[in-house]
Amino acid sequence: MSQALPGDAPLIHDLIGIGFGPSNVAMAIALSEHNAGVGRQGAVTAHFFERQPRFGWHRGMLIDDATMQVSFLKDLVTLRNPTSEFSFLCYLKSQGRLIDFVNHKNLFPLRVEFHDYFEWAAAKVDDMVSYGHEVVDVRPVVRDGVVQYVDVTARSGTELVVHRARNLVIGTGLRPQMPEGVERSERIWHNSDLLAQVDGLKDADPTRFIVVGAGQSAAENVAFLHRRFPRAEVCAVFSRYGYSPADDSSFANRIFDPGAVDEFFTAPEEIKRKLIGYHGNTNYSVVDIDLIDDLYRQEYQEKVLGTERLRFLKVSRLTDVVETPDKVRTTVESLVTGERTPLDADVVVYATGYRSADPLGLLGEVQQYCHRDDEGRVRVERDYRITTDPQLRCGIYLQGGTEHTHGITSSLLSNTAVRVGEILGSILDRGDGPAGAPRAADEIGSSL
Numbered sequence: 001m002s003q004a005l006p007g008d009a010p011l012i013h014d015l016i017g018i019g020f021g022p023s024n025v026a027m028a029i030a031l032s033e034h035n036a037g038v039g040r041q042g043a044v045t046a047h048f049f050e051r052q053p054r055f056g057w058h059r060g061m062l063i064d065d066a067t068m069q070v071s072f073l074k075d076l077v078t079l080r081n082p083t084s085e086f087s088f089l090c091y092l093k094s095q096g097r098l099i100d101f102v103n104h105k106n107l108f109p110l111r112v113e114f115h116d117y118f119e120w121a122a123a124k125v126d127d128m129v130s131y132g133h134e135v136v137d138v139r140p141v142v143r144d145g146v147v148q149y150v151d152v153t154a155r156s157g158t159e160l161v162v163h164r165a166r167n168l169v170i171g172t173g174l175r176p177q178m179p180e181g182v183e184r185s186e187r188i189w190h191n192s193d194l195l196a197q198v199d200g201l202k203d204a205d206p207t208r209f210i211v212v213g214a215g216q217s218a219a220e221n222v223a224f225l226h227r228r229f230p231r232a233e234v235c236a237v238f239s240r241y242g243y244s245p246a247d248d249s250s251f252a253n254r255i256f257d258p259g260a261v262d263e264f265f266t267a268p269e270e271i272k273r274k275l276i277g278y279h280g281n282t283n284y285s286v287v288d289i290d291l292i293d294d295l296y297r298q299e300y301q302e303k304v305l306g307t308e309r310l311r312f313l314k315v316s317r318l319t320d321v322v323e324t325p326d327k328v329r330t331t332v333e334s335l336v337t338g339e340r341t342p343l344d345a346d347v348v349v350y351a352t353g354y355r356s357a358d359p360l361g362l363l364g365e366v367q368q369y370c371h372r373d374d375e376g377r378v379r380v381e382r383d384y385r386i387t388t389d390p391q392l393r394c395g396i397y398l399q400g401g402t403e404h405t406h407g408i409t410s411s412l413l414s415n416t417a418v419r420v421g422e423i424l425g426s427i428l429d430r431g432d433g434p435a436g437a438p439r440a441a442d443e444i445g446s447s448l
Helices: 023-039 088-095 098-104 113-122 191-199 215-227 251-256 258-268 269-282 291-304 364-369 416-429
Strands: 015-018 046-048 128-133 134-144 145-154 158-166 167-170 172-176 188-190 208-214 233-237 310-313 316-321 328-334 340-345 345-351 352-356 397-398
Touching: 015 023, 015 145, 015 158, 023 113, 023 416, 046 316, 088 098, 088 113, 113 134, 113 328, 134 364, 172 191, 172 215, 188 191, 191 215, 208 340, 215 233, 215 291, 233 316, 251 258, 269 316, 269 345, 328 345, 397 416
Parallel strands: 015 046, 015 167, 046 128, 167 397, 188 345, 208 233, 208 345, 233 310
Antiparallel strands: 134 145, 145 158, 172 352, 316 328, 328 340
């Protein structure tokens, strides 16, 4: 990390990262390992801003028995550097669980365990990050007619700090998506808030939950609520006949290979759309087959015993969602017959997915230099750098929001380790990293 000079005038950072989720933690690790190998003269200076007060990754969905849908080998480092001390296996060794994990014979750790691994890794590079800092502005710094740097303003409470950078890496993650016209509230949740909201029901005795959605998170929500509230009815509402199994077969998983990114990037637009369609069932609106079987078994058992608490309202949609002080009034509409049935609940949970934030929304004046395609999507080069006007010399890289150019792995963990290595390589190849000698500091005020 660049150290401040006397008078609070900081060095120019080679890289500033916006967000410090798994992708930018992996970026910080790649930088740390690079710098350890080249010495001070060739080090890449970097700093990251994260608006959360500490590391957190989908905390609301860390259900105690939920497992990862990706192999532990696709951690933050292994596919880039199998000998890294930041690997999941090194984490297990540090926790005294390596042998236990090996005996478990499972490629897919508990989600809560992988989150703990992320926290462990993030703590090892926390000298590079300022938590509790939200980036509120990015401004171009023009030198000799070109935008040589950007000034990044971050806010922490009432304090504003400004850092200057040669490159930006944007890794701000995904945003919860709700149906149009539906707002989150005390009784209407998005599944990303599940655990935090459930904790608020400690003294309540809910009688019915409605869960909307047909993907992995929806099924996990249904199973969790059914188990957590043994006197409550849990109604799953989806437009299908049932949950569809995820295709995690060996050949289909090749869509997540690093080499598949090259093929997807160079493919014509028509082929890109076909590939997403062919292999959407590896990731979108699908559920692990074991969980599907468990839920079906539970539903059948309750029918046999006459104690039906688990209900699946298939080929239907939820409409007329109105919150009252003590319940949520809804209507379940059959997509086949149009029949509408009133259904009240204590809580409605929408497991309706996530969307990528517009990466240009953070860039302020800088976004005028960035290119979009005919469909309004950001143009992105193979090295994850936004395509820009020639006068913008500062590199702006995306970690996420590149599905239209780089494929399904855009927002997934599968390719994270490889991607950060490619971004770092691009920065070094473009000459935007260290030139082998210390740079003079362009002095700017560090606080406003």
